[in-house]
Amino acid sequence: MNLHAKDASMKRSKNPARRSAIAAMLGAAALWALHPAAVAQAWPDKPIRVIVPYAAGQGADVLARLVFQEIGKRLNQPIVIENRAGAGGNIGSAAAARAPADGYTFLFGTNATNAANEFLYANPGYDAAKDFVGVAMIGLLPMVIATSDADLPANSVPALIERARAKPNALNVGLPSTTAQVVFAEFVKSAQAPLFAVKYKASGQSLTDTMGGQIPLAIDTVTAARPHLASGKLRAVAITSLKASDMLPGVKSVAEQGVQGFDVVAWDALFAPRGTPAHIVQELGGHIRHVLEQPDMRRRMLDIGVEPLVMPPAQLDAFVKDERQKWGDIIKAAGIRIE
Known part of the structure; x- marks a missing residue:
């Protein structure tokens, strides 16, 4: 037998504890490789x-x-x-x-x-x-309730509710999306304000008709309405989030104007x-x-x-x-x- 091989064999046989420790370490390493944390690193x-x-x-x-x-x-x-x-x-x-x-x-x-x-x-x-x-x-x-009606100033939810109750279903509201329809339905219910829904296929036509006076109100996204609010062609009656938003400074939410808990965004x-x-x-x-x-x-x-x-x-x-x-x-x- 080769003397080096014999010596190595004797060393292995004389250190069973060491061999067990090495085997355990190798096994642990293999398990760690399958551990989620190890996978996560990749x-x-x-x-x-x-x-x-x-x-x-x-x-x-x-x-x-x-x-x-x-x-x-x-x-x-x-x-x-x-x-x-x-x-x-x-x-x-x-x-x-x-x-x-x-x-x-x-x-x-x-x-x-x-x-x-x-x-x-x-x-x-x-x-x-x-x-x-x-x-x-x-x-x-958040959505925004916008108007061109001269009798509805900015932040005028109480006035809108009063007018809707005085003349039920006489105030038309343009609704260009399903989300706008949901906001409208919840507002009518929560505020007990009988408004009339007018469905549109797109924001452009709804807001154009509102600015032109064909309808007095529209519900739309802040993004769609903001340029017209900035130009003064429309006014924000309210924003539909629970609280006012940095997106429309100075505009109060529906909830902040008396319709408690209203929050549809x-x-x-x-x-x-x-x-x-x-x-x-x-x-x-x-x-x-x-x-x-x-x-x-x-x-x-x-x-x-x-x-x-x-x-x-x-x-x-x-x-x-x-x-x-x-x-x-x-x-x-x-x-x-x-x-």
């Missing part, structure tokens, strides 16, 4: 896809590109915005629900896709409550297919929080009509559950449906 190792269930250039798309450009820099990976528009957001949301829950596909959801659509459509094609988990809130999009948030590893959800949520807290990002979001709101996964899930209940109750009571 994420992401390829581009991430965020499905926006609306057309390029629309509000949700503009916001998603703004925020995730910064998130991509922090993750050092490209984030691909994939527009899958159609059926009020249902087509893109269904695609996201069917995607692998591997941390590389997310849904840029809204109050429509994740709270309202199940009550508006007979078959949305996915189950918002069962198919998704929350990652992070992105921001709120659109919102955007990021969701993951259910089953996505929790550590990925938490990590991505943390990156979003950091980006939203930057003063420049807040300014840029306010400029496009979105109020940043930090909300971690568990809180977002609870919020969406409450919103689903609220929007569902309003939609069913008002009989709003989309065929």
Whole structure:
């Protein structure tokens, strides 16, 4: 026998404890490699896809590109915005629900896709409550009640209610979206103000008719109404968030003008297919929080009509559950449906 080999063999045989310790260390290392924390260190190792269930250039798309450009820099990976528009957001949301829950596909959801659509459509094609988990809130999009009526000054909810009660269904309100219809229905109910709904297909025509005096009021997004408010062609009766917003300085909320608890706003948030590893959800949520807290990002979001709101996964899930209940109750009571 080779003397070196014999010597090595004797050393191994004389140190069974050492051999056991080494084996244990190797086994522990192998287990650690499979541990979620170890896997988390490798994420992401390829581009991430965020499905926006609306057309390029629309509000949700503009916001998603703004925020995730910064998130991509922090993750050092490209984030691909994939527009899958159609059926009020249902087509893109269904695609996201069917995607692998591997941390590389997310849904840029809204109050429509994740709270309202199940009550508006007979078959949305996915189950918002069962198919998704929350990652992070992105921001709120309050609506504004705007008027050109000379008898309705700014911040005039009490006067609007008084006029509506004096002449029921005589005051027309332009409604260019489903969200506007929901805001209208809740205002009529909560304020006991019998107004008359006039549905429009787009903001442009609704606001044009309001400015031209064909109808006295419209409910629309702050983004759509703000240029006309700034020019003086329209006045803000109220904003629909619970409290006043930096987006419209000096404009009081409906609640602040006497309709207690009124709070109906659109919102955007990021969701993951259910089953996505929790550590990925938490990590991505943390990156979003950091980006939203930057003063420049807040300014840029306010400029496009979105109020940043930090909300971690568990809180977002609870919020969406409450919103689903609220929007569902309003939609069913008002009989709003989309065929």
